[in-house]
Amino acid sequence: MKGKAMAVNEPGARRRVGSRIILFNELILVSVLVLICILISIGSPKFLSSTNVLNVLRDSSMDVIAAIGMTMLLITGEVDLSIGSLVAFVGVVTMDVTNKTHNVALGVAAGLGLGLLTGLVNGVVRTKLKVNSLIGTIAMMMVLRGGVYIYRVAAVQNYHSLDAFFQIGNGYVAFLFIVTRTTIGRRLYASGGNATAARISGIDVDRLKIGTFMTASLLAAVAGVILVSRMNSGQPNAGQGFEISVVAGVILGGTGLGGGEGTLIGTLIGVFILKVINNGIILLGWNQDLQIVIAGAVLIVAVYLDNKRKAARALIITT
C-alpha cells in the first residue's frame, strides 16, 4: 500500500494516473454516446442511415469547430460567451462583402478578420484591463449583437449566387477533419493545453491568452462562415444560444470550468452526445422541448461526475 502511494507521488506515476482517469472519462463518454445511439436506433431505424449520420456530422461541424477554441479557453481558465453573436455578425459581414465584391475569398476574409479582431479585443480586455472573461465576453456579446443590428437590421440576402460560396457549407466534414486530425489542429489544441504549464514556466501568459482568445474567435468566425453558406443569407438574429450549446458540449466532454484540464476528444464526444440527443428527439417524434430539458439534465450529471472524478484523483494522488 505504502509502495503504491510512493509510486503515484512520482511525477511519471501522476501523469499515468491522470492519463488513465482521462481515458476512463472518455471511455464513459463513448459508452454513453453508443448507448444513446443504440436506444435511438431501436426507436427510429433511420437514425443509423448514412443520410442521418451525415446530417448529424454537418449539424455538429459548427459546434465542434467553435468548441475547439472554447476547450482551449476553458483549459486556460477563460471563457468566451460572445461567440453566438460573433457567428451572426460574421455571417452578415461575409455575405455583405461577397455581394459587394462578387468575391467569395474577400467575403470570407472580411468575416474571419472580424473574428480575429474580436478575439484580440477580448484578449486585451482580459489580460490588460484585467476584466474577468465571463463579464468581458458578455459585454462583447452585447456589443456584437447590437453592432450587427446597427450594421444591418434585415437579413443580407444572397445577390451573388457564386458556386464557391455554397461549397463552404458542403466542405464542413473536410474542415472538421483538418482541425481535429491534422498537425495544425493538434498544435492549436496543444497551445491551449499547455497554458497552465506555460504560466508556471514563466512564458508570456498574456500573449498566450490573447492568442487563445483570437484562435477561439477565429474558429467561431469559421463556424459563422459555414453557417452563412448553409443558410444562404446573413441573419443578424442567428447564433442565439450557440455559446451555451458549445460550452455545454465542452463541459460534458470533461473540460473543467476551473481550467487546466480537458481533452479535444472529450469535447468532440460531448458535442456529439448533445447533437445526437437533439437529432434523436426529432426522429423519435418526441416533444422538442425535451431537447433543452435533457441537455440541461445531462450537463448537471456531467458536472457532478467531473466533481467526483476530481475528488477521486485528488484522493489517489495524495494517498
Add this chain to the structure above:
Amino acid sequence: MRKTLAIALCVLTLLAFVATMGGAQGKVPKKVGWVGNYMMHEWYQTVQRGMKARAAQLGIDLEVADANLDMARQVSMAEDLIAKGVDVLIISPVQQEGAEAIVKKAKAENVPLVIEASPVKGMTTIVAICDYDCGFKGGVETGKYVKAKLGGKARILAVDLPALRPCILRVDGFVDGIMTVIPDAVVVHRVDGSGLKDKALQVATDALTKDSNINVIYGCNDDSALGALQAYKSAGLDTKKLVVCGTGSEGLAFIKAMQEGGPYKVEAAMFPEAVGYECINMAVKLFNNEKVPPHWVTPTFALTADNWKQYYSLSGETRTINWDAVNKIPRENACAKY
C-alpha cells in the same frame, strides 16, 4: 348679384364652421409614445416605418422606445413616457400578463392606450392581424397550387413556434385552410424552429431525415419557411415537387425568394407597415374619445409569385407598400379563432 354673393358667403361660412367642427372632433395628439417589444427585429422595424410615416402625415411627434424583450423594462419605459406627458401610449407587449401593469397605470393617469399584436386583460382596444385567418388564407392559396401543379396530394412540413400563441394559430389556420382545397392533406412534421432561420434549418433537416416525402413547407414566419427550404435543398430533394408558404412579409427575403422562381410561391402577408399606420390612426381615435372596437383588425392577404407586385414595389433593397391596393383588402370584423 348681391343676393348670390350673400348666399355664397353664407354657404362658405357654414362650410368653414362645419370644417372647424370636424377639426375639433378630429384633433390630433401632439405627442405619441410607443414602447416596442423587440425593435431589432425586422418586423418591428417595418411597423415603425408605417407608424412614423403616418405620424409625420398628421404632424404627430412620435417617441419610440425598445423593451428589448424585457417586461420590467417595458413597464418602466411606459411609465417614463406617461411621465413625459405623451397624449397617447402604444405598446407591443412583451408578455400579455406583465403588460397588465401598464394598462392599469395608463388608466390611472388617464392616458389612452393602444395595444399592438397581443391582447392584454383590461385593455380598451388592440390593433392586430387575425393570425388564424392569415394562416388560413395562406393554406387555401397553397392548396390551390398543390391541386393545380403538384398532383393534388399535400404532405406538409410545418415549422412552428409553439411558445407563441399567434404562431400556433397561424399553423392551425394554414392546415385548416389547405384542407378546404385538399381534404386529405397530411401534416407529416410540425417542428419548433424558434422563429429563427438557423434553428429552422436544423430541425427541418432532422425532420426530413425522418420522412422526406414532403411537398409543402409552411413557416409561421418568413425565416422559418426559408430555413426549412434550405434544409430541403441541402437534402438534395427536388424543389420542383415542392411549394413553400411563409408568413409575415416582414422584409425582403420573401420577395427575393419569389423572384428567384423557385418553390416559394405563397406568402401569408401581414403588412407590418399597415399595422404601424393603423396604430397611429387608433391613437388619434382614442385621443378624440371615439368609440373603437375591441379589436381593430389589420389586413392580411395571400400573396403569390404572380400578384405580389400589386402590393409591393422594389427599388434596390428598399420595398414600398402600395397603400391603395392594401387598403382595398377586405378585413375581418373579428378573428375566426383567438
